[in-house]
Amino acid sequence: MMQLFFASTSAYVRKVMVCATILGLADEIERLDSAAHPIDRDERIAAFNPLAKVPALRTPGGLCLYDSRVICEYLNALAQGDLFPETGDARWRSLARQALGDGIIDAALLARYEFSARPPGKQWQGWADAQLKKVAAALSDIEGQVSGFSRQPDDIGLIAIGCALGYLDFRFAELNWRARYPLTAAWFALFAAHPAMATTQTHV
Known part of the structure; x- marks a missing residue:
């Protein structure tokens, strides 16, 4: 095991x-x-x-x-699965989307750690704001791509993006990202309902 x-x-x-x-x-x-x-x-x-x-x-x-x-x-x-396309543009597109999703998580973690792990006298709001600006830029990019996304977690890039959006809901609900990115919100509502996403939902 x-x-x-x-x-x-x-x-x-x-x-x-x-x-x-x-x-x-x-x-x-x-x-x-x-x-x-x-x-x-x-x-x-x-x-x-x-x-x-x-x-x-x-x-x-x-x-x-x-x-x-x-x-x-x-x-x-x-498992001899097909979550990672093997060749061509499909592979590079999938890996780039994985990097985009992971990048959102990275930036969100850094923003959170600025206030949850750093002593009050050493916290820097400007640093956290800069990380969240990266998140916003990534969400804007996703909004431009999302019409071509599968509604199923059948690709590593989309799984990474879905997990990143779930993390924003978990730790940064105040961002209310759905209001600014309605196409992404509509896609995520369907994607997040898949059993593999629903049963792994991030929680305390």
């Missing part, structure tokens, strides 16, 4: 579990408790990943994998 350091609040862990669910592998993953934090290092995770970040997975053969992009591709290969 595979072992995964798990956190229900992590959009990256959710991304892995969405892939695992789609690929029929979720029941083959043992979920290990973790407390990943940018300051307080969890040495349990470090046994799998020297960066002490989730997700971190150990294969049945003992190989340790980390970063959601690597783990998702491993799961896809293991």
